[in-house]
Amino acid sequence: MTTGTPDPRQIDTGVAHPARVYDWLLGGKDNFPADEAVGKTLPPEARDGARQNREFMHRAVAWLAGQGVDQFLDIGSGIPTEPNLHQIAQRVVPGARIVYTDNDPLVLRHAEALLTGRPEGATDYVQADVRDSDAIVERARCTLDLDRPVALSLIALLHFLGDDQKPYDLVRNLLAALPSGSHLVLSHASSDIYPELSAQVTDEYAKGGIRLAFRTRTEVLRFFDGLELVEPGLVTAPEWHRGAAAPGEEGSGIYVGVARVP
Template sequence: MSSDGRDQDVHGADENAHLRIDTSRPHTARVWNYWLGGKDNYEVDRETGDQIRRLHPGIGEYARADRRFLGEAVSYLAREAGIRQFLDIGTGLPTADNTHEVAQRVAPESRVVYVDNDPIVLVHAQALLTGTREGSTHYLDCDLRDVDTILERAAETLDFGRPVGLILLGVVIFVEDDEESYGIVRRLLDALPSGSHLALSHTVTSPGMPDVDDAVAFWNANGTPKLTQRTPEQIERYFDGLELLEPGVVSCSRWQPGSSLDAPDVAMFGGVGRKP
């Protein structure tokens, strides 16, 4: 508990996390931070980010659209769906309008558990633990694939008898095997009650976006961790068994509750679904 009364915790933290950070190779969290205008990156990340931008000039919009989607989705879940608990896996480096900030602006009592296994994110995790006095923010150092541990530790903060907003933005792209990635999402959803929601975004491969494929191939040859693209139809499979909200699975730049914005497509698609 912090001195101002807010319930805060970094669970499973490695005090030597900074020693595990490899600054000799570009890292996706730091490159993403660079594209978003952040300062938590190194020269190798900026050089790679600029090379990818030359291959895919719209990559900056791609990053900003995913962040906009997070804000729209979490705001909708808190304001319209009445969600007061959020499990955000694949958190990434803290930036403006993190999940707890968006949710707690609508409902100060919202409880948020962040999960990531990246030493870079862990070093900065304390920046995520700045929620309201009424709410709660926690950070778990855990891998997406370790579903049982995530659920066990998250249950110390979240009540799985009440609806939860499961946030999986740009994280299942790091699970190469299709069936394994679908299985992880299904196991997480199976632990949540009716009325819970899934917000998920994913890098796409599309015949209309050949420059994206070139950028991904360059990243996988030079950066870490490697990522997997999927088609919009494959992304829709993550929502099997859920009530998919309009406008469905679309470019994150166009996702808006109940309708689709008139905006150019980016190579990150997302959607929100409700568990019946």
């Protein structure tokens, strides 16, 4: 089953957007000169970070699906890059149900590909901003059973929200709508692993009109307050693996973690 949310907004191709810069960093073609201009100013490590984010998502989703989790709410889903979250989950649990959310109208144009999944399962796409958390939850109820566990995926999203936008409250609000046994899957760029590199990336994004708020390990750990971190805890992206071969060792400025709602 597939559904979608129509949206009349036009794409402003002259302004860079995080989802499209991320697509460029991953080697995608669904971006515009403004996005490419930002991407080209970034150090090579930014491409590594985008790849590491993606690979962590694959490992975390596959592990959760293997644990019986069959519902996923992916906020800040970005432009589809195969294999996408629903493909990973439905390989393990064909009946898995997935809701994607993003605020970039371009993602809507790819909804047909985004929503193509196993007939036994269900996928939906919601055009919304993470700051509209109540609206996201209400729309997600159309596809997900919020009385059963849900994996909330926030991959490379929260570092686009400054503290003035209350990201910790947003995460708490989203988790409050989910029952015990749900999980939070999160990745976040660090400010303290490679501070000079982090400052350079932040400056280059700012020149393109995109605000970044990289955080320290202690600050990222706050997003997991009240949750039960799954081993190996809050680590860098290449260090997180469960039930799969460990990825090769490499440096990373990305913190990641998976935690259970008690």
